[in-house]
Amino acid sequence: MKIWTSEHVFDHPWETVTTAAMQKYPNPMNPSVVGVDVLARHVDPTGKLHSHRLLSTEWGIPSIVKSIIGTCRTKTYVQEHSVVDPVEKTMELRSSNISFTNLVSVDERLVYKPHPHEPDKTILTQEAIISVKGVSLSSYLEGLMANTISSNANKGREALEWVINRLNAEIEEFTASARGTMRNSMAAAAFVEK
Amino acid sequence: MNSVGEACTELKREYDQCFNRWFAEKFLKGESDGDPCGQLFKRYQLCVQKAIKEKDIPIEGLEFMGPSKGKTEDSS
Numbered sequence: 001m002k003i004w005t006s007e008h009v010f011d012h013p014w015e016t017v018t019t020a021a022m023q024k025y026p027n028p029m030n031p032s033v034v035g036v037d038v039l040a041r042h043v044d045p046t047g048k049l050h051s052h053r054l055l056s057t058e059w060g061i062p063s064i065v066k067s068i069i070g071t072c073r074t075k076t077y078v079q080e081h082s083v084v085d086p087v088e089k090t091m092e093l094r095s096s097n098i099s100f101t102n103l104v105s106v107d108e109r110l111v112y113k114p115h116p117h118e119p120d121k122t123i124l125t126q127e128a129i130i131s132v133k134g135v136s137l138s139s140y141l142e143g144l145m146a147n148t149i150s151s152n153a154n155k156g157r158e159a160l161e162w163v164i165n166r167l168n169a170e171i172e173e174f175t176a177s178a179r180g181t182m183r184n185s186m187a188a189a190a191f192v193e194k
Numbered sequence: 195m196n197s198v199g200e201a202c203t204e205l206k207r208e209y210d211q212c213f214n215r216w217f218a219e220k221f222l223k224g225e226s227d228g229d230p231c232g233q234l235f236k237r238y239q240l241c242v243q244k245a246i247k248e249k250d251i252p253i254e255g256l257e258f259m260g261p262s263k264g265k266t267e268d269s270s
Contacts, residue, residue: 015218015222018222019214019217019218019222022213022214022217023210023214025195026195033195034196035195035196035197035198036195036197037197037198037199037202037206037242038206038209038213038235038238038242039239039242039253041213041235043221043226047226049217049221049226054198054246054251054253056196056198077251077252079253084221084222086221086222086223086224086226087224098251098252098253099252101252
């Protein structure tokens with residue numbers, strides 16, 4: 001069993017990071033995630049939002065292999081449960097693989113909170129527990145997987161930054177076009193009044 | 195982003211748009227009353243449940259429930 005942990009600070013407020021995290025896919029850093037579905041979602045009596053999602057991933061298996069094993073069997077699945085508390089400002093996300101559970105289990109936990117000393121920043125603590133089953137090289141393989149998880153975690157953070165930039169660009173575009181429309185209507189109204 | 199069921203992707207997109215707007219503009223600002231996306235979610239869910247069964251995806255012990263707040267929903 002291998003445990004990997006990490007901490008990262010985003011230079012954005014918690015609301016921005018959380019909104020981006022809910023829309024993380026698709027993004028160019030995680031091309032293997034090809035499908036995201038919400039299986040269940042509700043706000044509990046304490047006001048926290050629970051979401052249960054299914055992620056479908058495709059690992060770029062060579063097409064010759066696909067043609068042998070069939071395209072239906074090349075997807076792997078991960079289930080993800082998240083809880084967002086808008087009052088305490090925490091988002092916790094837990095995910096685990098539901099494919100190949102007889103071979104390996106990867107459980108990840110991510111927690112996003114406002115930075116304790118810099119309220120306009122967000123701190124992400126992340127941990128993964130990896131367990132390769134029934135193989136004598138398990139600790140070596142677990143080490144390899146921890147490295148993969150570490151580099152994927154970097155990609156995941158870049159992915160959030162990418163989503164945040166995209167959302168900000170959309171807002172700017174919308175504001176600019178709204179301003180343009182308003183200017184035109186005001187000019188038209190002024191013209192009519194004269 | 196696609197859905198696990200190809201036929202569900204459009205329903206998923208409509209629901210996602212509704213949810214993302216509600217999440218950023220209402221939920222995070224402390225206004226979680228109201229459920230503007232309930233109908234969209236139900237239609238999307240029916241499609242996804244079918245796709246998951248067809249593809250035999252091993253989701254255990256999951257109750258497929260629509261968005262609710264622990265009290266009965268009115269269908270409006």
